[in-house]
Amino acid sequence: MKTRILKIDRHNPDKGKMRAAASVIRRGGIVVFPTETVYGIGTNALSAEAARKIYKVKGRPSDNPLIVHASDMKMASKIGIFPKRYYKIVESLWPGPITFVVKARKTVPLEVTGGLKTVALRIPEHRVALELIRESGVPIAAPSANISKKPSATNAGHAMAYFSGKVDVIIDSGAASIGIESTILNLGTFTILRPGAFPAERIAAAFGRKPIIGVAASGIADADRASAPGMKYRHYSPDTPLFLYTGAPSGLAGSMAGIKGSIAFVGSDESCRILRGRCRTIRLGSRKRPGEIARNLFDGLIKLDAVGARFAVIESFSEKGIGLGIMNRIRKAANHTQFSTAAQLKKLAARLPEAGVRTAGRKGQERRDAASGML
Ligand code: TXA
Ligand code: MG
Numbered sequence: 001m002k003t004r005i006l007k008i009d010r011h012n013p014d015k016g017k018m019r020a021a022a023s024v025i026r027r028g029g030i031v032v033f034p035t036e037t038v039y040g041i042g043t044n045a046l047s048a049e050a051a052r053k054i055y056k057v058k059g060r061p062s063d064n065p066l067i068v069h070a071s072d073m074k075m076a077s078k079i080g081i082f083p084k085r086y087y088k089i090v091e092s093l094w095p096g097p098i099t100f101v102v103k104a105r106k107t108v109p110l111e112v113t114g115g116l117k118t119v120a121l122r123i124p125e126h127r128v129a130l131e132l133i134r135e136s137g138v139p140i141a142a143p144s145a146n147i148s149k150k151p152s153a154t155n156a157g158h159a160m161a162y163f164s165g166k167v168d169v170i171i172d173s174g175a176a177s178i179g180i181e182s183t184i185l186n187l188g189t190f191t192i193l194r195p196g197a198f199p200a201e202r203i204a205a206a207f208g209r210k211p212i213i214g215v216a217a218s219g220i221a222d223a224d225r226a227s228a229p230g231m232k233y234r235h236y237s238p239d240t241p242l243f244l245y246t247g248a249p250s251g252l253a254g255s256m257a258g259i260k261g262s263i264a265f266v267g268s269d270e271s272c273r274i275l276r277g278r279c280r281t282i283r284l285g286s287r288k289r290p291g292e293i294a295r296n297l298f299d300g301l302i303k304l305d306a307v308g309a310r311f312a313v314i315e316s317f318s319e320k321g322i323g324l325g326i327m328n329r330i331r332k333a334a335n336h337t338q339f340s341t342a343a344q345l346k347k348l349a350a351r352l353p354e355a356g357v358r359t360a361g362r363k364g365q366e367r368r369d370a371a372s373g374m375l
Helices: 015-026 048-058 073-079 084-093 127-136 156-163 200-207 229-233 249-256 269-275 290-307 323-333 342-350 361-371
Strands: 004-007 031-033 040-044 067-069 098-104 118-122 169-172 183-186 191-194 242-245 263-267 280-283 311-315
Touching: 004 015, 015 031, 015 040, 015 127, 015 169, 031 127, 031 156, 040 048, 040 067, 040 127, 073 084, 073 118, 084 200, 156 169, 156 290, 183 200, 242 249, 242 323, 242 342, 249 269, 249 311, 249 342, 263 269, 263 290, 269 280, 280 290, 290 323, 311 342
Parallel strands: 004 169, 031 169, 067 118, 098 183, 242 311, 263 280, 263 311
Antiparallel strands: 031 040, 098 118, 183 191
């Protein structure tokens, strides 16, 4: 399939290009489009057949439901049933990086909800996304634009690497301004199923009620209804084995001393400065600005694989505000393999095959599994 790339200015979208993309959605084709969180891979949410295509292209298990994107409350209310007492609050928080799980109306195909009686809904805060939905005249079902288990695309370049030749259109509107996915709140149980761009603290303030932060929040389990238990934990993963450093920033250099071979580090500008000259560093931004870390995180993880390091280390950040979402992604990317001392890192490194036998793709994943004791 030939993929059409449409460059569209996010502040002044070209009408003709928007119409072209919208007609692809309407007839059940696939359009990768920008949102403020990450890029989405979308299609007509009212078509079961179209939804099936998304699962296939992403390599996503069909019991893992999609998020339905609406352009206004009227459209959202045709898809899901909002508890009366929350309607005004939901309306005030949208458009924005928060997804609500509510009871689904019969209009939503089971393929979109993964067979559940609930549906995840969001109005994105991005002009191109909103105009695409409006122009299509239908809600758009869209998971994040990534091959299943890989880091989400935060710019069109990432999306092209994943989906060129596999989707009808990729819209390029530059880098996503937030960089991690929306927060998912189940309005029935008032539980955060996935922490993300919208801080839990702001949910509490808006609703006057503290959300339950599910086990999913830390990244230890997932809102995803995954098919196999071990699969549940792996997400946002680079092919390069990644270990999470959980100690204090001051101990980082010491804990990485004595490791031989090509290693890379992904982390704050501050830590990269300390490690400069000792290993390849991928800078995510200043530790003082969590928004910057979020914006660069997936890009950093995607860049990591181009380095070709034997393994990489990533560091921990505060879990306040958007930090909870950041750490959720990082823990999963590191496959929950963590260390805080030089001795622990040495042990993890010793479990990896020798340098020089690095292979990509599935083999790389097997190597990661072996390192974390999952095989
Ligand atoms: O920021 C975002 O949310 C992006 C952009 C494109 O909007 N989308 C996104 O979609 O991250 P996706 O498919 O990668 O993540 C959707 C998550 C999955 O973890 C899925 O299991 C969960 O939402 N989900 C969807 N419907 C659900 C439901 N009815 N109940 C529980 N979880 C649900
Ligand atoms: Mg996703």
